[in-house]
Structure formats: C-alpha cells, structure tokens
Ligand SMILES: Cc1cc2nc3c(=O)[nH]c(=O)nc-3n(C[C@H](O)[C@H](O)[C@H](O)COP(=O)(O)OP(=O)(O)OC[C@H]3O[C@@H](n4cnc5c(N)ncnc54)[C@H](O)[C@@H]3O)c2cc1C
Ligand code: SF4
C-alpha cells in the first residue's frame with residue numbers, strides 16, 4: 180500500500196508491464212504478477228489496513244480531478260500529514276476508472292473500497308464541482324490552499340473528420356462509456372459499428388454486447404498485429420460475438436433524414452516499414468464498401484479538454500494538446516501549480532497516473548517547505564543489474580489460467596468476467612517464481628532495522644576496501660556463491676567462505 184493506493188484496482192486492470200521483464204519468460208511464460216497481486220489484494224479489506232501517516236500539518240492542497248493521478252497524489256500527501264480537497268466535475272470519483280473502464284473489468288465495489296481508504300485518511304472529495312465552471316485556480320489560492328495539483332485526464336473523444344459525423348446515432352466512445360458507467364444504461368443500436376483499435380474500442384464493443392446490440396463490429400485500419408488493444412481483451416470481445424474488420428477505414432457516414440444508417444469504408448494496405456519501422460496504412464483505390472449500422476461509435480483516441488486551463492496565467496501546452504510540466508517535479512510554469520496523469524501524457528495507463536501523483540506529492544511537500552524540488556530525484560540507473568541465473572533444472576510449468584465467467588452468462592449484465600485465482604491456483608502460480616532477483620524491494624529490512632542502517636534510496640558508491648576475508652551471510656536459505664563467481668570469487672579465493 181505504500182506506493183500503490185489502489186491495489187485491487189491495479190490488480191485487475193494494470194497492463195502489467197512488470198511481466199514483460201519477468202525472467203521466467205526465458206523458460207516458458209512470465210509469472211502472472213498482476214493476477215497474484217490481485218489475489219493478495221482481494222484477501223483483505225484495504226479499509227482495515229492501518230496506513231501510517233505523519234502528524235497532521237496546517238497546510239492544505241487542492242487537487243482537480245479524482246482519477247488515479249489525483250487520488251494517488253491525495254493519498255501520498257495524506258501520508259505526509261498534508262490533507263487535500265479533491266474537486267471532481269463528475270457526480271462520482273474515480274476518473275476513467277469509474278467513467279471509462281466498464282464494471283465487467285473493474286467491479287465498482289473494488290473501486291469504492293479503495294477510494295474509501297483515501298477518504299478515511301481525511302481527504303475530502305467534492306463531486307459535481309468543475310474547474311472553470313465552479314472554481315478557479317486563483318480562487319483556490321485565495322481560499323488558502325498552498326498548492327494546486329491538476330489531474331484532469333483526457334476525456335475529449337477525437338473526431339473522425341469525415342462527412343456526416345454530426346448525424347444522430349454517432350457518439351464518441353468515451354461519452355457512450357461515461358453514460359453506461361454512471362447510470363448503468365444508455366441507448367444502444369441494433370447494429371453498432373465502432374471505429375478504432377485500442378482498449379476504448381474494445382470496451383465499447385463489449386459494453387454494447389451487454390446492453391443488447393444484435394451485431395457489434397469494430398473497424399480498424401491496420402492488422403491485428405498492430406492493434407493497440409491488449410490481446411486478452413481482443414480475444415474476450417471476439418468470444419462475446421464482436422466481429423473485427425481489419426485493414427479498413429471509414430470515409431463517410433451515410434445518413435437518412437439526419438440519422439446514421441451506414442458507413443462507407445475503404446480497404447487499406449500497409450506500406451513497407453519506414454525508417455522508424457512503422458507501416459503506414461494507405462487506401463486501396465476502388466475498394467470502397469458499405470457497412471450497415473444504426474449507431475456509429477468513434478473510439479480513435481482522446482485528448483485533454485483544456486478549456487478550463489487555457490486562460491490560466493503561467494500554464495503552457497504542447498502541440499499535442501496536453502499540458503506541460505517539469506519532467507521530474509511536475510511543476511508547471513506557475514508557482515504552486517503542478518500537473519500530472521493523462522493531462523500531461525495524453526491517454527496512457529492508470530499505473531502511470533498513480534506514479535505521477537506520487538511524484539507530484541513529493542514536489543508539493545518540498546514546495547510548501549521551501550526546499551529544492553528536483554534535488555536527488557534523478558532516476559537511479561542500474562546499468563549492470565545482477566540476477567541469479569535461471570536454473571536449468573527448473574521444470575517447465577504453464578502459467579495458471581484465470582478462471583472466467585462463462586460467455587453465456589455475460590449477456591445483459593456487467594458481472595466481473597475474470598474471477599480471480601483461488602488460494603491453490605495462487606500458491607501454484609507463486610511457486611513458479613524462480614526468485615531470480617536479489618531484492619524484491621519489499622522494504623521489510625528498512626522497517627526491521629532499529630538502528631535505521633538500511634537506507635533504501637541510497638545511491639551506489641564504489642569503494643575498494645582491503646579485507647582479510649569475506650564472509651557471506653545471505654539469510655536462512657543456503658546460498659551458493661559459486662554461481663556468481665565474477666562477484667564473489669568463491670572458488671578461486673580460499674578466504675571467501677559462506678556462513679554455513
Ligand atoms: C475506456 C478506457 C479503458 C481504459 N482501460 C485501462 C486499463 O484497462 N488499464 C489501464 O491501466 N488504463 C486504462 N485506461 C487508461 C486510464 O484509465 C487512464 O490512463 C487513467 O485513468 C488516467 O488517470 P488521470 O488521473 O490522469 O485521469 P482520469 O482518470 O481521466 O481522471 C481525471 C478526472 O478529472 C476530472 N475532470 C476533468 N476536467 C475537470 C474539471 N474541469 N474540473 C474538475 N474535474 C475535472 C474528470 O471527470 C476525471 O474524473 C482506460 C481508459 C479508458 C478511457
Ligand atoms: S523474481 Fe520471480 S517474478 Fe521476478 S523476474 Fe524472477 S521469476 Fe519473475
């Protein structure tokens with residue numbers, strides 16, 4: 180919980196970049212790190228965990244946006260003794276975790292519980308309160324807040340830019356999902372066509388199936404290989420009946436009496452890879468075709484809505500329509516105003532927003548204390564990481580399968596599809612870990628050492644120390660230093676011995 184205020188949420192929806200680095204993949208498949216973390220998170224009620232916080236300080240901070248960036252910043256500030264008020268435009272807190280990701284991937288009780296952990300620390304969330312409409316940055320400073328954190332996300336759907344897009348029955352994917360997620364329902368057509376290849380397109384398609392659409396299709400201009408949506412999500416959508424047309428792009432919305440009734444598309448081809456390795460989609464002349472639909476949902480991307488920020492003195496914006504801030508401190512050009520999450524990066528992932536919120540909290544505390552905000556925060560480069568070798572004797576074992584709600588039971592409801600490991604499956608999966616790192620950074624050693632001798636964020640310093648012998652005391656399990664002979668010349672030097 181120290182770094183991650185939303186463990187059950189991220190245990191479900193994180194794209195698990197950590198698994199790409201798992202060295203078990205050299206043998207068979209990476210460890211299911213995210214699913215194991217979910218199992219651990221689901222075994223406790225996070226509201227019962229005591230979160231250690233520094234003594235309460237008099238300063239307060241205003242946060243705009245209650246997505247993972249805003250929530251994470253509020254949580255980390257509270258742990259530092261600084262309370263905040265989060266202002267949220269929507270009627271409920273959670274950002275895209277609430278209004279973007281459908282409940283079949285993230286049950287609302289999980290999200291609610293973990294937001295409650297944060298409000299239990301004294302964080303106040305004021306919903307239905309929008310920056311620009313109900314509050315201003317100047318007003319927040321006048322009200323006494325010492326700093327403002329902007330975490331407005333990226334909620335404006337990008338238009339297709341084709342004729343007929345204003346017809347009735349055309350609706351942005353994020354707007355469609357927002358209504359479903361806040362009210363549990365929205366109008367859905369019989370034949371729904373969705374444009375795009377990312378997770379938003381997949382979420383829209385799976386929501387449309389659940390709401391009763393008879394035929395749901397996704398039109399994507401590249402091939403499946405280039406599709407940015409996650410493979411497991413694509414497979415789940417297909418299993419639920421969603422059809423995907425690859426290498427096709429929309430050209431014109433076909434409408435009758437102002438209402439969408441179809442879409443004219445054109446087939447695409449991919450060019451040879453350019454210098455960056457990317458293959459550009461190009462239309463094939465004369466390959467136009469029509470798709471019948473009574474609802475068209477573009478889901479080709481989002482950008483931040485900057486209307487509440489454009490007039491604010493000191494803020495600057497990139498040519499991609501995102502806010503700008505210092506890459507290390509997240510400070511904007513206006514003193515005391517910080518920004519992070521999708522507002523800065525454009526649409527990204529929840530764990531990126533959580534990390535940004537944590538870094539902003541560190542900066543905000545230093546700003547309030549009048550300390551240097553950047554000092555000592557250069558990323559630690561580990562150019563020569565050391566790992567235990569992957570043992571050749573380890574038998575191959577497939578990764579534990581995630582149990583799922585049967586497809587036949589998914590129609591007409593938003594029940595969670597991935598059901599989570601039971602204890603036995605979790606134990607089996609955890610047993611696949613070959614424990615190949617030297618430190619899992621659980622920081623228990625920092626907690627345990629009463630002399631505070633373990634300084635975890637200490638930077639490496641190289642020193643040569645003449646010694647008569649080296650005694651290795653690496654813990655309770657027998658350790659064979661011969662496997663890293665280059666580090667401890669155990670075979671070569673008779674005075675290198677183990678504690679055993
Ligand atoms: C459909 C969909 C599915 C996704 N699936 C995943 C996934 O599976 N895994 C993953 O890691 N990421 C996923 N993402 C991305 C992830 O949700 C975002 O990267 C993340 O939520 C960004 O966090 P944030 O705090 O920066 O912004 P947001 O979560 O967008 O939160 C911003 C908040 O600010 C509020 N706000 C905006 N303007 C104002 C204003 N003027 N005044 C007050 N409040 C305002 C918004 O209402 C919102 O609540 C998905 C995104 C979408 C759209
Ligand atoms: S320690 Fe376990 S989880 Fe981490 S990289 Fe090695 S096998 Fe994967």
Ligand code: SF4
Pocket residue numbers: 189190193194195196197198212213216530
């Ligand atoms: S939050 Fe971190 S550890 Fe957890 S699944 Fe995501 S990347 Fe992996």
